[in-house]
Amino acid sequence: MANEPMDRRAFDQQPERPDGLGTGQRSEYTGRYVVVLDPRDQESGLNALRSAADIAPVERVRGAAAAHVSGLLEDPEVSVLFEDLAVAVVEVRPENRFALVTTAEAQNSILAAEPERWVYASPITAPQQAPTAFFPAYRSDAHVVARHSLAETASAQGPALDETRVTWGLQVIRANVSGLTGRGVKIAVLDTGVDTDHPDLAGRIEDTASFVLGQTVEDGQGHGTHCIGTAAGPANPQQGPRYGVACDARVLVGKVLANDGFGPDGAIMAGIAWAIDHGAQVISLSLGSRVQPGELFPLTYELLAQRALAKGAVIVAAAGNDSRRPGLVSPVGRPANCPSILAVASVNKAMGMAHSSCGGINGQGGEVNIAGPGVAIHSAAPGGGYATHSGTSMATPHVAGVLALLAEANPMASARDLWDALLASALVLPHPVRDVGAGLVQAP
Template identity: 75%
Template sequence: MANGPMDRRAFGEQPDRPDAPFTGRGAEYTGRYVILLDQSNQESGLEALRASADIAPVERIRGTDAANVAELLERPDVSVLFEELGAAVVEVRPDQRHALVTTAEAEPSIIAAEPERMVYASVITAPQQAPTAFFPAYRSDEGVVERHTKAEIAAAQGPAWDERNWTWGLQAIRANMSSLTGRGVKIAVLDTGVDTDHPDLAGRIDETVSFVPGETVEDGHGHGTHCIGTAAGPASPQQGPRYGVASEARVLAAKVLSNAGSGTDGQILAAMAWAVAHGARVISMSLGAAVQPGELFPQTYEQLAQRALQRGTVIVAAAGNESSRPQAIRPVGRPANCPSILAVASLDRALTVSSFSSAGINGQGGEVNIAAPGRAVHSAAPGGGYQSMSGTSMATPHVAGVLALLAQAAPNASAEDLKASLLSSAFPLTQPVRDVGSGLLQAP
C-alpha cells in the first residue's frame, strides 16, 4: 500500500475496543466504509472492491454537485464516489467486510479504508444535562463551571473586558485593531447549518447545502449559526458588541450534523469535497470524536486534508472538550488530530487554557497547533438573536476568521503559507505547548 500497512484498528477489528472513548461509550459505526483511492487510478481500486467484496454500485459525484448526496449516502444499495478528492463511501454486506479489508490491504490503488464513524455535537446549556461521550461536548459555562471552585471560576474570568463594542474574544486576538475584513475570501463552515434569515448573516452566505437526509440547511440546533457568526459576523451587528472576525468574508454553509447534533464521516467528507470545489480558502469544523492515548489519526481525513491543502484550502478543527483539568487531561480528538488539520484549543478570559480543552498528548499529528478564545463566547443564534457558548468549538471559528484575513492580505499565498503565517504570528503563552500550541491567535 502507498502508506504502508494499515493499523488493524482502522478496519474495526477491535476485540479490546482500543478506540472506546474515556467515558465508556464505544465508538459508533454505520456499517459503511470510507475508502481513499489513488487519484490517478481510482477505477482500479473500485474494480478490485467490486470483484472481491461485491460493493454496492457506485454513484459518481463531482465536488460542486451536492444534489441528492444526502439521500445517496443513506441508501443501502448505493456507494458514493467523490471524484475530485478520490474518496468513496461504500456499502458492503457484513459477510463481505473481511474481503473488503483484505483487498484494501493488497490493492496499491487503495490508500486507506476505514469504517465510517458517527460524529456528534452537543451543547450543554444546563448543569443537569450530561455531556455526550463524544466531543464536541460543547459545554456551556454552566455545564463546565459546576465542577469547579469559586476561586477557579474567578481565575477563569480573568480581568474585566469592556465588551460594549467588541467581544472579549475579538479583543484578545486583536481583531479590533485590524483593518482587514476578509473581503472576497470564502470560509466554509461544516456544522449544524445556519439561520439564513438572521439579520446579521442574511446576504453574507454564498452557498448552502445540507448533507443530512430529510433536513434543510436551516439550523435547528444553534451550534452552526454561532460558529458562522464568530468566523464572519458583520462589523455592525443589529444588537450588542461586534462578534465576527472577518466581517466581509463570504460564507459557505454545509450542514453535516443534524438538528440533534449527529452526523457521519461520509457526510463530513462529502462537505469537504463540496467546499474545496466551491473555492473555500478555509474550512472550519467544530466537530469530531474522542480518541484514546496513542490512537492513530484517521488516514482518510489526513489524506483529504493534504489534497485540500494542495488546492489552496486550509482546514481547522476543534481540539475537543474531553478534559477535566486538573484531574484529567485527554488527547486531541479526531479529525483535529490529523497532521494536516490545525487543532484549536480553548482559552478562558484570563488567557489560560480552558478546563475542558483537550491537549496534545498524542504524537503523529495529535498536537494542539494554536489556541483561541473559547469560553463565554457571544455570537449569533437561530431566530435572529444571540447567545453565549463555550467550547473548543467556539475557539475554532476565531481561527477560521483570522485565516480569511490573512488570505485577503496575501491573495496569492499557498495554503501552507497561510498556515505558517498564522502560527508564526501567535502570541507566546507561558502555558505548555501541549495545551496551547504556538500560543494565542493574533489577527494581522
C-alpha cells in the first residue's frame, strides 16, 4: 500500500474486540486488521508485519479449507491467511497497531490494510455508537417497513398485477417469461444461513458452510432463507406464487452472519474465498455497514472484488436502507460502495424509489449500479413457511438471480461480460442515475 494513504483514525480509535454478540453495545471494529497482499509476494508482506508489528502466528488456508475457519477467526492467538486471494485477517496487540499501519504504508507487497469491522443484516437493533462519528449499519427490514410513510404504502400498490401465480417482483423484471432458469450456474448467498429442511429449498442446495463459531448453517433469523428463496426458489413452490428468479440454479449457502445478524469482515471474506473455490459465478451479499458522506470505499473489499471478477465471480451487494426519502438520501454502504461490486437499490411496485434506499452521493465507487424490486417481497422463511420483507436486501437477490440467467445464456462469458450485459439490458427508470444506476434489472 505504499502509494495509498492510510486512515489513521483506525489505530487510535479502534476499540477492543467485544465480548459477545447481540449486546446492543457492539463497537464498530473487531480489534483485528484485514490485510491485502501482493499475490506474487505474500511472504514479504507477512514477514514485514511479523517484524514490525509482532502479528499473531499465521495459519494458511487454501481452497475448500476456507469452510472450516470459524474457530481460527475467533482465536486471538492466530492470524488467518486466505492464500488463494492473498487476504489475511491479522491479530495485533493494540500497542502495535500504529506499527502495522506504518509498515503497510511502506511495503509495496502490502496493498491495503484496514481495521476489520462488524457488518449487519436485519432484523437487528443498531448498536450504540462510541463517539467516533462512525455510523451503524443496515437497519432491520422490519424497521424499514414500519417507517414507510402512508404515501409510500399507497404508491407501492402500483399497477394491478395478479400475484396468484408469480410475485410482482418477478413480473416486473420479466423472470417469469424468460426461457432461462439458471441451470448449471451456482449462486453463493452469504448471509444468516438457510432452513435446510424448507421443502422449496432443500433440493436446491449444492453445499453449505458456516463461518460462525458454534452455529450451524441453519438460519435462526430468516434473512438468509428469504434472500436465497428470491435468488433461486423453485418454479413451483409448495404454496403460493413463484418467487424465485433462477429456479434451476444451484445454491451455495455461506453463513457469515450469526443468528443475531452480526458478522465480521473476516467471515465474509472467508465466505467469498469458499464460494469462489466452489465455482460460484454470482456472490450475493445482502449485508453491509453504513458510511459517512464523503467516506471512501474500503480498499480491502475493492481488491478482493477485483480478484473475484478475475476468477469468474460477480459480487452483488445491497446499497443499504439508511435514507429517509425524500428529505434525506444516505450514501451507499460498504462493501456495495466498491467500484468492483454491483450496488443494488430498491424500488416499489409502482417503480417509485423505496423511501429507505441509499443513493450514490459519494464519489469514487459509491454509486448505485442497478435497481431491483425491494418493497413487500414474498419469499421463503424458516420453518417451511413464507414471509414478506422489504429493503435493498430483498432487491439484491433479484439481481443475483438475473446474473445467473445471463450466465446460463452465455456460458463462455467472463464475469465482467456478465456485469456489462446486466447493466446494458436494464430498463431505464424516471429517476436520477444517482438513485437507480442503469435502471431496473431485466431477465434475458
